[in-house]
Amino acid sequence: MLAIAQIGESVLNRPAQKVIEFSPALAKLANEMLETMLEAKGVGIAAPQVNQSLSLFIMASRSNERYPDAPFIEPSTVVNPKIIACSDEKVSGEEGCLSIAEQRFTILRHEWVEVSFQDLNGLEHHQTLTGFIARIFQHEYDHLQGITLIERSAMQASNSLSGAVR
Ligand SMILES: [Zn+2]
Numbered sequence: 001m002l003a004i005a006q007i008g009e010s011v012l013n014r015p016a017q018k019v020i021e022f023s024p025a026l027a028k029l030a031n032e033m034l035e036t037m038l039e040a041k042g043v044g045i046a047a048p049q050v051n052q053s054l055s056l057f058i059m060a061s062r063s064n065e066r067y068p069d070a071p072f073i074e075p076s077t078v079v080n081p082k083i084i085a086c087s088d089e090k091v092s093g094e095e096g097c098l099s100i101a102e103q104r105f106t107i108l109r110h111e112w113v114e115v116s117f118q119d120l121n122g123l124e125h126h127q128t129l130t131g132f133i134a135r136i137f138q139h140e141y142d143h144l145q146g147i148t149l150i151e152r153s154a155m156q157a158s159n160s161l162s163g164a165v166r
Pocket of ligand 1: 096097098099139143
């Protein structure tokens with residue numbers, strides 16, 4: 001199991017580098033991230049969380065003690081993701097993070113996102129994600145921009161404040 005960076009470690013607030021080489025070392029890292037995520041009972045993990053500033057994350061949702069209502073999706077490795085389009089509508093939901101022990105945040109996310117990314121072979125994928133899966137994608141995508149739930153919830157608070165002033 002890899003060590004999981006905790007809040008306050010600078011790697012979590014640094015934008016990740018684009019993956020250029022689809023090497024066996026990248027596949028090995030993805031595999032170790034998957035094992036680490038399953039061990040920690042997460043539904044996603046981003047490379048910066050294991051001290052690798054690379055544009056790569058794993059999503060794998062299944063019901064567990066931390067997320068009893070999570071739907072099942074096969075683990076997938078997402079490399080160099082982009083959000084191409086998203087719903088105007090946002091939905092609120094509870095999120096935790098393996099880098100922030102024991103804390104939950106209520107976070108607004110787009111209800112759906114249209115995304116593109118590469119897999120471990122460098123092949124391009126294009127998908128539209130909704131609901132909980134869209135939420136995981138947006139959470140992990142934030143990690144690649146150096147944004148954790150701490151910054152995301154602070155942004156939300158200041159948005160609703162400026163909304164109230166208008
Ligand atoms: Zn997280």
